[in-house]
Amino acid sequence: MPAPSQQSLPEVHASVATAHPSLWRRVFAFAGPAYLVSVGYMDPGNWATDLEGGARFGYRLLWVLVLSNAMAILLQTLSARLGIVAGRDLAQACREQYSKPVSWMLWVLCEIAIAACDLAEVLGAAIGLNLLFGLPLIWGVVLTAADTLLILWLNRYGIRVLESIILGFVTVIGACFLLQVWLAKPEWGGVASGLVPWIDGNSLYVAIAMLGATVMPHNLYLHSGIVQTRAYGGSLDEKRDALKWATVDSTVALMFALTINASILILAAATFHKAGQTDVAELGRAHELLAPLVGASIAPALFAVALLCCGLNSTVTATMAGQIVMEGFIDIRLPAWLRRLVTRLVAIIPAVVVTLLYGEGQTAKLLILSQVILSFQLPFAIVPLVMFTASREKMGDLVAPRWLTAIAALIAITIIALNVKLLVDVATG
Numbered sequence: 114m115p116a117p118s119q120q121s122l123p124e125v126h127a128s129v130a131t132a133h134p135s136l137w138r139r140v141f142a143f144a145g146p147a148y149l150v151s152v153g154y155m156d157p158g159n160w161a162t163d164l165e166g167g168a169r170f171g172y173r174l175l176w177v178l179v180l181s182n183a184m185a186i187l188l189q190t191l192s193a194r195l196g197i198v199a200g201r202d203l204a205q206a207c208r209e210q211y212s213k214p215v216s217w218m219l220w221v222l223c224e225i226a227i228a229a230c231d232l233a234e235v236l237g238a239a240i241g242l243n244l245l246f247g248l249p250l251i252w253g254v255v256l257t258a259a260d261t262l263l264i265l266w267l268n269r270y271g272i273r274v275l276e277s278i279i280l281g282f283v284t285v286i287g288a289c290f291l292l293q294v295w296l297a298k299p300e301w302g303g304v305a306s307g308l309v310p311w312i313d314g315n316s317l318y319v320a321i322a323m324l325g326a327t328v329m330p331h332n333l334y335l336h337s338g339i340v341q342t343r344a345y346g347g348s349l350d351e352k353r354d355a356l357k358w359a360t361v362d363s364t365v366a367l368m369f370a371l372t373i374n375a376s377i378l379i380l381a382a383a384t385f386h387k388a389g390q391t392d393v394a395e396l397g398r399a400h401e402l403l404a405p406l407v408g409a410s411i412a413p414a415l416f417a418v419a420l421l422c423c424g425l426n427s428t429v430t431a432t433m434a435g436q437i438v439m440e441g442f443i444d445i446r447l448p449a450w451l452r453r454l455v456t457r458l459v460a461i462i463p464a465v466v467v468t469l470l471y472g473e474g475q476t477a478k479l480l481i482l483s484q485v486i487l488s489f490q491l492p493f494a495i496v497p498l499v500m501f502t503a504s505r506e507k508m509g510d511l512v513a514p515r516w517l518t519a520i521a522a523l524i525a526i527t528i529i530a531l532n533v534k535l536l537v538d539v540a541t542g
Contacts, residue, residue: 121202121338121437125272129343131355143358145276146339147366149433150189152279152426153329154182154370155286156230157237158483160396160420162323163374167381168393170316172299175307175378177320181327182371184524186364188328188495191502191513191521192336193359197345197352198511199501202338203494204441206501219493220442226330226490227438228463231431233483237396238424244400244417254465257428262454264429272342279429282422287369289419290376296409299383307382318538321531328528330487330494331434336363337498338437352511396420435459491532495525 120126131142166174196202201209204223208216239253248256268275312320345355384406385393393399400420403412439445439455447455501507503518513521 119205121196121205121341121441122272122433125268125342127341127344128272131343131345131358140358140361143343143345143355144362144365145273145280146193146336146342146359147189147362148280148283148369149276149339149430150332150336150363151366151370152283152423152430153230153332153335154185154327154367155283155373155423156234156329156427157240157396157420157424158230158233158487159327159374160237160377160423162319163377164381164385164393164396164399166316166319166323167378168385169319169391171382171386172303172307172379173311174316174320174323175304175375176310177323178371178374178378179308181324182367182374184324184528185327186367187517187521187524188333188498189336189363189367190360191498191517192333193340193363194356194502194508194511194513195498196337196340197355197359198508200341202341202437202441203334203498203501204338204438206337206507207497208442208444210497210501216442220438222490222493223330223334223438223442224435224459226487227431227435228459229483229486230329230331231428232463232467234424234427234431236424237420238428240396241417241419241421241424244397245414245421251465251469257424264425272339275429279426282426283369283373285422286419286426287373287376289415289422290373290380293380293403293407293412293415294376294383296407296412297380297383299379303382304379321535324528324531328491328495330490331431331438333494333498334437334441335430335434338441339433349510356511489536492525492529495528499525 129142129145131139133139133142163178166177192203195206199206204220207219211219235254235257236250238257239248239250242248242253242256243250264275264278267278340359343355345351381393381399384403385391385399388406390402390406393402400413400416403416404410499518499521502513502521503515505512
């Protein structure tokens with residue numbers, strides 16, 4: 114076990130016992146880290162692409178969500194493998210492998226990516242507050258920051274409390290969308306046909322956006338750190354057992370995230386696309402159109418509640434990722450309250466400034482901007498992860514199998530290429 118000064122998330126490191134004789138208690142003990150990670154796959158930035166995909170092309174791009182989710186499961190499993198086997202989060206591994214200037218450069222890039230990601234998440238929660246209570250967007254941004262610090266403060270009672278809060282929010286989000294899909298009465302034959310790969314010149318850009326925006330860089334840092342909250346032991350067999358349960362945790366949690374993302378696309382297809390409203394991208398406009406199209410007054414409220422929970426969830430996990438990144442890359446150790454305040458301000462200040470500059474009518478553009486910035490950071494997270502988990506020097510006998518490394522490398526190349534294309538398209542208009 115690493116020394117306390119080298120532990121990832123030291124206040125909760127190895128705090129959850131896993132040595133239970135009962136199979137179900139062991140499953141329950143290992144369940145949790147991937148649910149914290151999964152909220153990054155259903156953040157408001159993903160909502161924008163899911164809504165656009167469903168509104169413009171109906172159910173036809175559902176297969177893209179399934180494919181991108183499979184990619185995410187594999188990469189998150191590699192992230193968990195690094196944390197369990199090497200006892201290091203991705204940021205710590207980068208600091209140990211690269212020179213100090215390179216580590217600091219990677220840290221700066223990652224902080225920019227987290228701020229951009231948090232911009233989408235804070236805006237999502239603020240828009241949810243605005244839709245539910247009419248609160249001005251800027252006040253919603255500030256209130257979201259305070260709520261996040263309050264939720265993180267509860268972490269002093271143990272990581273399981275925080276995981277329970279996040280899981281509660283995720284359950285509410287899932288219930289809201291499943292009810293909305295039931296009210297929308299989609300064509301299930303069309304849903305099934307959407308699982309068959311299909312693409313054309315018009316849908317290519319949206320498909321690339323859905324694929325490229327799936328894997329969040331900060332999630333790879335977060336998972337490699339948060340998985341170490343389990344006291345899985347240090348022997349080879351214990352680590353191999355922990356890898357098995359971490360894989361189960363990742364698969365189940367991200368399949369739940371897929372269910373929610375698919376529900377958003379199906380809802381958009383069954384309402385907006387069916388009614389000819391193919392240009393819906395703003396979250397506020399989607400909320401406004403739901404009631405007349407679904408035929409139930411509760412639908413917009415469910416949409417706003419899910420959006421608020423989604424934004425709050427994502428900002429909590431982004432702040433935790435900020436802690437892992439700051440401590441891992443530059444080895445700064447601060448009191449827990451100060452560290453969380455600093456990492457929260459790093460993300461919240463840009464959100465306040467951008468909101469003040471652009472106003473409430475440009476939220477869709479801001480969400481797109483956040484995804485473009487994230488794409489810059491993606492190669493600097495994926496490539497080291499694949500290299501580290503393929504290194505026998507770092508991983509020993511539990512090094513990733515060659516076939517797994519080959520698939521991960523192909524996924525990395527694909528995602529990076531798609532994101533480069535997105536950047537070029539945005540740059541050229």
